[in-house]
Amino acid sequence: MLAGRLPVVVFGPRAQVTLNLSAAVPGEALVLARSGDTGQEIADSYGVPLSALSPSQPGKLPWGAVIRVSFKDVAQPSQGRLPPGVRVYTARSGDTLAGVAYRHGLSVTELLSANLNRQTLDKLAVGERFYIPPQPGLMVRIKPGETVQGLVEAYRTEAPKVALANGIGLPNELGVGDYLLLPGVLATGFQRELLARRERQQEATRLAGVQRQYERYQAYKQRMVENTLERQYALQAQYDKFLAYQNSPARQKLIARYEAQARYDAAQQAQREQVRAQVSVPRGVSSVRSASSASVGGLSWPLRSYRVTSRFGEADIEFHRQYFHGGVDLAAPYGTPIYAAAAGTVTQSGSGDYGTNVYTDTGGALIVYGHMSRTAVSVGQSIARGEVLGYVGCSGMCTGPHLHFEVRLNGRTVDPLGLLP
């Protein structure tokens, strides 16, 4: 009954089989014996009994002997008898399991029951073959050690129904590898198994995705930690640098200088304000105003035209290096009139510390006009702002005609430029 299903030529496991194709008939293979081959070896290599060989001889064969191997009456593992009425459907592009089942009037469970070799509910491949049973039932393949009767009992079905569905009269008409249709039995367990397998695969895919996501997250976290550390190291380095600089002698010196400057500026400002308050001049003296070009309530300039040659505290000449310069020097030609910078009383006129000089008391401050060529006032005289006190000269310690102009407050000299308009 296997004849017709078998190929014309069967390639056996033996590598050097020589085939005489012209002599081959369906269900047979022709084997060319090699030196030392035995009949039993050839039978074993094809999985057939010795009786299937022709000539049937267990012992050594002469080299070149042609042995006919018949597969008749041998249950061929790769082939199997199908129950009558079972058709084969070849899957086409776009087919689905449910679609194939529906097209043949079957449920998916019924289709699967006839195709127990399926591994999955998904991935239906083009060209895949499906058995379509004429009636719903479980189609099992008889394995070695199984019998039709045993399967009928195992699946608790009825022998007459099975015999009818499979077109067999006697149970032993089927052998190992043949298909047996058990009508009415359905592979619900098989479908459940496939569904469970699909769920397991989906779960595995999902878990793999979760794992990848988790790994990406871990990598991201690691990067963040590294970045944060880097930033912290950078800040620390910056701070260390700052500390080193802050404690450096250079910075300490700079701070000391700034502080001294600030103290000096503050003292200067305080002095100015004190002098402004004390040197304030009574208004309404018209002759003074006409003589002085500018007056803003403090001092007015004692010369109308001058050039500042030496400032307060300046050490520009040897004399100023030896003696602190407590005023400003205003250079002007000999004989240039010197005007009172503020109203007051003359306390000294004539020879003094600054050659021919005039001292006036404003009622709070003492003003010195030095190095005159001659004075125009006398001691005790009240003078108004702008009144002529004398004339520019170069008496005393002098290098050229100029006026030494000095303001003393409580016995201490202050910078007159800060008090002038």
Ligand SMILES: [Zn+2]
């Ligand atoms: Zn001077």
